Amino acid sequence: MNLQSKVSRYSQEFDPPVRGDPITADRYISKEWMAGEMKNLWPKVWHLGGVLADLEEPGDVIRHNFAKESVIMVRQEDDSIRAFYNSCPHRGNRLILADVTSVPRITCGYHNWTYDLDGTLIKVQDPDDFEGGSPCGKVHLSELRCETWGPFVFWCMDDDVAPLHEWLSPFPERLAGYGIDNWVRVLNLSADCEFNWKIIRDNFNESYHLPTIHPELATFINDGLPDTLFEMYPSGHNSMWMKGHQATTRVDYHTTEVPAPLDQVARAWGIDPADYAGHTGDLRAAVIEAKRRLGPERGFANYAQMSDQQLVDYFHCTLFPNLTLTMSPEQLQVLRTEPHPTDPEKCVFQHWCLYPPIAGMREVETPLGTVPLRHDAIARHSTYGDGVSVGFVADQDLSIGTSQQQGLNSRGFKGCILPGQEKRVQRFHELLNDVVQG
Ligand code: FES
Numbered sequence: 451m452n453l454q455s456k457v458s459r460y461s462q463e464f465d466p467p468v469r470g471d472p473i474t475a476d477r478y479i480s481k482e483w484m485a486g487e488m489k490n491l492w493p494k495v496w497h498l499g500g501v502l503a504d505l506e507e508p509g510d511v512i513r514h515n516f517a518k519e520s521v522i523m524v525r526q527e528d529d530s531i532r533a534f535y536n537s538c539p540h541r542g543n544r545l546i547l548a549d550v551t552s553v554p555r556i557t558c559g560y561h562n563w564t565y566d567l568d569g570t571l572i573k574v575q576d577p578d579d580f581e582g583g584s585p586c587g588k589v590h591l592s593e594l595r596c597e598t599w600g601p602f603v604f605w606c607m608d609d610d611v612a613p614l615h616e617w618l619s620p621f622p623e624r625l626a627g628y629g630i631d632n633w634v635r636v637l638n639l640s641a642d643c644e645f646n647w648k649i650i651r652d653n654f655n656e657s658y659h660l661p662t663i664h665p666e667l668a669t670f671i672n673d674g675l676p677d678t679l680f681e682m683y684p685s686g687h688n689s690m691w692m693k694g695h696q697a698t699t700r701v702d703y704h705t706t707e708v709p710a711p712l713d714q715v716a717r718a719w720g721i722d723p724a725d726y727a728g729h730t731g732d733l734r735a736a737v738i739e740a741k742r743r744l745g746p747e748r749g750f751a752n753y754a755q756m757s758d759q760q761l762v763d764y765f766h767c768t769l770f771p772n773l774t775l776t777m778s779p780e781q782l783q784v785l786r787t788e789p790h791p792t793d794p795e796k797c798v799f800q801h802w803c804l805y806p807p808i809a810g811m812r813e814v815e816t817p818l819g820t821v822p823l824r825h826d827a828i829a830r831h832s833t834y835g836d837g838v839s840v841g842f843v844a845d846q847d848l849s850i851g852t853s854q855q856q857g858l859n860s861r862g863f864k865g866c867i868l869p870g871q872e873k874r875v876q877r878f879h880e881l882l883n884d885v886v887q888g
């Protein structure tokens with residue numbers, strides 16, 4: 451099926467065909483679909499478990515609750531990191547009950563079985579009461595794969611999935627120039643939501659909603675087509691390059707004065723916005739030049755490795771199935787939805803923001819305003835709709851989730867009708883069909 455439209459711009463290299471599978475409501479609603487995902491999808495992908503900043507010393511532990519599962523990542527005495535299912539081999543009790551902690555050994559709160567950091571059982575009550583002798587040294591926590599990339603630690607339940615760096619392809623290479631290894635997670639936000647996890651995945655797989663849901667982005671992000679470039683990779687991941695430091699071409703800002711907030715950005719880089727009145731699109735190139743010239747003396751050592759595009763544009767990397775990394779030179783946003791343990795019409799939304807540690811910089815501009823530049827300066831979990839922000843653009847995306855979920859439940863909804871620019875949505879669901887239904 452050809453969803454290639456005349457207005458959308460797909461890279462020639464990364465534009466696989468789609469079949470046109472129907473996208474009906476059952477995948478957002480039914481327990482059978484949810485069970486299929488639990489069985490065939492979630493074990494087959496790498497999951498972002500946390501940031502290495504929480505695993506500095508031996509005994510540091512991150513717990514990641516995912517649907518009904520819970521995984522712990524533990525820094526070892528030899529500095530490696532291992533991941534275990536958070537379940538006691540004795541009779542199944544969860545071992546670690548905090549999101550982040552530090553322990554000399556892993557001790558179960560039920561009967562006090564105690565495990566070394568490497569998962570080996572080292573102490574039980576009444577060791578002589580077991581047939582065959584003490585289980586110590588013989589029993590181990592159930593282990594799963596654990597690998598790192600940049601500032602992140604990942605886990606995976608399946609031994610046949612490709613190693614993490616290969617699975618992430620092409621992003622380790624594409625994002626190398628940003629130099630994210632030492633970036634600091636300043637915002638760590640999450641919220642319980644009343645919609646299926648795929649509602650927000652679909653949202654991140656298209657930019658069709660920007661004029662309606664995010665109208666204020668139009669003065670500094672060019673969401674016009676065909677200025678935006680879409681790529682869909684063999685790995686199943688995809689990306690969207692959106693020009694930044696340039697107003698949208700959907701509306702005529704290009705022959706006017708430089709609109710706010712671009713005028714302020716121009717001044718911050720020593721550029722007089724008046725010089726760009728009537729040709730505001732040229733400001734982007736001027737900012738590239740200014741960043742190259744002034745960036746190093748302002749502490750942005752990472753600019754030197756970035757391409758011109760990376761210096762000014764937004765690179766939205768959407769990994770199959772549920773992880774988005776939105777890159778700009780000064781901010782990395784992690785946006786993710788994870789399934790609810792039992793209800794297909796609920797999910798957990800997560801939003802982390804990471805920033806490069808620029809010498810002398812104490813604060814950063816975040817989607818929650820100005821925040822101190824330190825690890826987890828704001829960390830909180832909320833319920834969407836209770837008035838607690840998860841970041842202003844993300845709030846806008848989430849605002850549509852509940853009403854879309856409700857509408858999908860209608861007998862009158864017959865399946866999605868997609869324009870060419872939503873081809874990534876189509877491909878996402880076809881990959882999902884292949885994985886979940888076989
Ligand atoms: S369930 Fe953990 S010690 Fe009994």
Ligand SMILES: [Fe+2]
Nearest residue numbers: 653663664847
């Ligand atoms: Fe959005």
